[in-house]
């Protein structure tokens with residue numbers, strides 16, 4: 001990022017990336033193929049000797065700008081964009097791991113990411129999930145065949161905060177690839193490069209886009225990893241400066257071969273949304289803090305999970321790592337109260353999955369997004385049967401506080 005403040009950067013990035021016409025938005029290029037007057041130019045593009053487009057499954061001029069946008073925000077050396085966060089995450093695993101490898105991952109993960117691990121195990125990749133709030137647990141789980149450590153920043157729905165710096169240290173000492181899913185906090189609250197992450201994945205569908213209007217995902221290389229030491233880079237991609245090898249392999253094997261690409265229209269929607277990301281997060285985090293404090297003091301609420309509360313086990317770490325404690329909070333009602341009835345009592349808040357949206361969304365997690373996982377895995381991830389997850393939006397603070405208060409008061 002430039003020396004300017006983050007919102008100045010966000011609102012001016014696109015027009016600077018494509019200055020030709022004066023348009024403040026990058027044009028939406030819908031072309032699938034890209035033609036060249038000279039066959040040699042096409043050959044050079046295919047052989048990586050010349051920059052340029054070939055086919056929209058790998059990139060378009062519009063998606064290129066989104067990539068640059070994310071790279072600048074994360075302070076990385078390059079990024080790839082995908083059609084969803086899960087496309088980006090699964091591409092990282094499937095292109096950089098081989099049968100016989102082992103990875104250490106958080107036991108508090110986005111449910112679909114945990115589900116991908118079951119697929120990986122079927123391919124002969126071993127996964128150990130540990131309590132990432134303690135870097136010693138990560139270190140203890142490492143083996144000779146460990147290639148990668150994967151964690152989120154703040155987990156959902158339990159809001160456990162990983163020991164991101166400690167894990168960075170473990171990965172540095174052992175030369176392990178450190179992959180951080182920064183979706184819950186985004187680069188606005190913490191660019192994971194600051195804690196030593198080598199690859200950063202983000203679901204752009206969430207805070208980056210913010211408006212619930214487009215899906216997207218990304219992988220950013222922070223430039224901190226030495227790819228020459230990584231055994232799984234195919235000979236074809238050990239070409240040019242070694243700093244680029246990892247992303248080149250993820251692009252060719254993941255984006256080109258597996259095909260999880262984003263459309264130019266989707267990329268445009270996400271970039272429009274991103275203009276207000278820092279502003280939105282400021283309001284969302286302030287709303288979440290106010291609401292968490294109100295809920296913690298309410299007699300019908302048994303427990304509030306929010307890392308901006310002093311009662312949260314990683315409160316100090318949260319203050320140290322992030323510019324704000326995020327906008328996801330979870331709660332449990334006191335015994336005997338029905339969480340679905342509570343949700344139905346809410347008026348502004350929508351019963352919906354998704355997070356990072358402008359609108360406040362809430363859902364009973366054990367019955368919905370974590371249902372398939374089963375009771376045992378839910379218990380390991382710290383997910384109570386009656387837990388409600390709330391993704392706090394940008395509504396006026398007083399309206400949100402009033403809505404939660406009336407919904408609780410109405411409960412018998």
Ligand SMILES: *Cc1c(COP(=O)(O)O)cnc(C)c1O
Nearest residue numbers: 084085086110183184203205216
């Ligand atoms: C939503 C989410 C994803 C997946 O993103 P999609 O764009 O919905 O595929 C991955 N990780 C985290 C932490 C998420 O919240």
